[in-house]
Amino acid sequence: MxxxxxxxxxxxxxxxxxxxxxxxxxxxxxxxxxxxxxxxxxxxxxxxxxxxxxxxxxxxxxxxxxxxxxxxxxxxxxxxxxxxxxxxxxxxxxxxxxxxxxxxxxxxxxxxxxxxxxxxxxxxxxxxxxxxxxxxxxxxxxxxxxxxxxxxxxxxxxxxxxxxxxxxxxxxxxxxxxxxxxxxxxxxxxxxxxxxxxxxxxxxxxxxxxxxxxxxxxxxxxxxxxxxxxxxxIGTPNMNIIKMKVSDDGKTLSHTDVTIAAPAFWKAGIEARKGKEVYVGFRPEHVRDAAEHEWKNTASIAGKVTIIETLGHEVVVHMTMSSEKKPFIAKMDVHRTPQLGNNLELHINTDKLHLFDGETDQRL
CATH class of the missing domain: 3.40.50.300 (P-loop containing nucleotide triphosphate hydrolases)
Structure with a gap:
């Protein structure tokens, strides 16, 4: 060999x-x-x-x-x-x-x-x-x-x-x-x-x-x-990526439709990027209705349902945020499938977030 x-x-x-x-x-x-x-x-x-x-x-x-x-x-x-x-x-x-x-x-x-x-x-x-x-x-x-x-x-x-x-x-x-x-x-x-x-x-x-x-x-x-x-x-459906701004004190990241308290494990990456933009990623399986999870640390995200893909064991829900019409995807319990056009408020598991540099696209 x-x-x-x-x-x-x-x-x-x-x-x-x-x-x-x-x-x-x-x-x-x-x-x-x-x-x-x-x-x-x-x-x-x-x-x-x-x-x-x-x-x-x-x-x-x-x-x-x-x-x-x-x-x-x-x-x-x-x-x-x-x-x-x-x-x-x-x-x-x-x-x-x-x-x-x-x-x-x-x-x-x-x-x-x-x-x-x-x-x-x-x-x-x-x-x-x-x-x-x-x-x-x-x-x-x-x-x-x-x-x-x-x-x-x-x-x-x-x-x-x-x-x-x-x-x-x-x-x-x-x-x-x-x-x-x-x-x-x-x-x-x-x-x-x-x-x-x-x-x-x-x-x-x-x-x-x-x-x-x-x-x-x-x-x-x-x-x-x-x-x-x-x-x-890598991953089906794709990871959701949102460009967010780090607060001047480095404690929060914000987008028009989403505000996230910076997790402790991001301290090193956030410290040098106070007041700057970064990319925040979260996978569709880490976006759920509040009744579907027991996550300890979450952030809220709201949007309108535009596409529903039923896969049998779960449903893939395509949504758009209210302000910029930016799309994002959630995986949900098939027995809690929403209706097209519904406005939903979901939770993101902030213990599963990914952080990338806003200029180089590299992981922080």
Missing amino acids: ASIKFENVIKSYGDVNIIKGLDLEIRDKEFMVLVGPSGCGKSTTLRMIAGLEEITDGKLYIGDRVVNTVHPKDRDVAMVFQSYALYPHMTVYENIAFGLRLRKMAKDEIDRLVTEAADTLGLAQLLDRKPKALSGGQRQRVALGRAIVRKPSVFLFDEPLSNLDAELRVQMRAEIANLQKRLGITSVYVTHDQVEAMTMGDRIAVLHDGNLRQVGTPLDLYDTPANVFVAQF
Whole structure:
């Protein structure tokens, strides 16, 4: 197996920098997820590991070896694509065995490896079928099997589940995560879906506009986002963010519709920002009707209900504040669902607030 390390890696097309000095280490046997909005550079990062994109500057290590100029076939990586990339005229067996045959491996060894991969992926009864006779999930398993039989040092996944329906995506992401743990192969998985990232990754690297905004465990990113972008990107629905002014004595933060007593754990961050603006964040699950919680420290927020999303076990309520029509979101008990157009006064759990600098967007 192998670790992967980016040292100040830059990728440019002419004068346009796609990756802007990436420093990132992926540990041996780790499942790392690269996540971010479209165009952030995550697929480019993956393709640089595979050798499908040249590095403009910096160093990329796989294990102890700098691979900037190493040919893709000599990097000992296997890639699973969004499109499956199966040969339609070949059977499942032939698709899985294709790379092994190119290496002129002995037939007995090919049989053993293909059978082993097919058993692992539940494809043993499908080896004589061609791709057109398979479902989307089965085709994805064949693509995984083709990667597994190579026994690479690194697995690379480029949005492999985006062509599947919602139910099958849930099933396949669990299968891929479990397979990676069983095989113990260092894996890098690209997705724009932060739910996939949260449920699959040992750690997540959040990219935005070619920059690494934060790397950490799913819980790290959810509980302590490093900046406003990560705070709003990680979590469904998004974190609520309000720009508020710190009082001159540092004891309160105020907005036209909300006043919050500064929690004691904010003392260091607030002290240098008296009289200045900061961003205050709170997640939708930390906004409730007074009858739905037993929180000790709260602040009131009022608004008008504009959208209601019923999810079965809970309801997501979209609201706007009365003065600026600024939106915010609350998660509420489905049995206490309000009516569209209702004006509600809710409570924010001030023990769960997040504070960010008003100029740099960084966590305080």
